[in-house]
Amino acid sequence: MASRQKTSRKAAGTKAAIRRPQARAANGRAQSGDTGDDIGLDALVGHAGYAVRRFQLWIFQDFIKTLATVDIRPTQYSVMTVVGANPGLSQMAVAKRLGIERARLVHLLDSLEERDFVSRIASATDRRSHALHLTARGRTALAQFKRLAAEHERHVAEKIGKENRERLLQILACFT
Amino acid sequence: MASRQKTSRKAAGTKAAIRRPQARAANGRAQSGDTGDDIGLDALVGHAGYAVRRFQLWIFQDFIKTLATVDIRPTQYSVMTVVGANPGLSQMAVAKRLGIERARLVHLLDSLEERDFVSRIASATDRRSHALHLTARGRTALAQFKRLAAEHERHVAEKIGKENRERLLQILACFT
DNA sequence: ATCAATTGTTGTCGTCAACAACAATCTTTC
């Protein structure tokens, strides 16, 4: 135990030993055989943020796994989808539409351009901005991505139920 | 434009100029007055992940803003809530229950212990593990946090509707 | 007694949001 005590664990052992008086002796639970399933969450249940965080974690992992063969992540997919549906958009417009910072979009487009999915074309009307387009390769690739994304969406429907998924989309439509 | 061209922008200007032939002349949209509201999302609408991402972004920002006066973030709140409802839990049990990695929980508890909200007490039965408890200060603090969190939850209800919020919680209950 | 598993910890890596600065360029205003 030497290393754990002498290293930088600021106050774990020490403080705890001092503050003992008020330490309620672990109300019946303590560290017995906690499988992690019988632990109450108290106020946490009923918090939308907590449920959404867990859900988003699950849904992103499934998306990444389902599109692992093509190595496309959710944000990259969203960028290509928007650009594909609206060719010629500026980076600013895409960033604003997707709720991404334009600073972040720079790197996203760098990688997508390296893979020859997207191209930044100098705008004719505004020499500051770039008109974004899918390349020919990007268009055929996006078609495949959409098939895989649809498969991912089926996973979601299996997980929470087909009608629940649609209800969810309807509830959250104001954020898209 | 010197710096933008000569610096490390790998292929923006150069490549784009070369790949010109196939560049469809921006189908009517181009870079006119894009306010960002009239941009189609195509397949993106209908993707649960996208809607959930945007929602989680909003909900976390509101949570952080609503609890800014006490400087508590969502994850910190979830830890204190679970520990408060289940005193004596080990770090492993808390991490598993909340879907946090135990490596990450270490830092979370470090900060909460520095602020005297939580204390790690050496377990009597297992000298490896720590029994987690709220301090007296932590208990009174958590009570205030819960009031502020309830206010945040009201913001959510205002945003998506009271009944929609409850429907949402019901749909995502399997993830909590 | 020995070997595998567990617990807390440290460290690294990559993703992501949030800011702040900057050069180039556009737009407005006088």
Added chain:
DNA sequence: GAAAGATTGTTGTTGACGACAACAATTGAT
């Protein structure tokens, strides 16, 4: 038409966060 202000793409930094991999201390099983 020139100066002032706003916009666009870019670079950089910061911090929260998830994922992994190691490690020492300890426990439990063989």
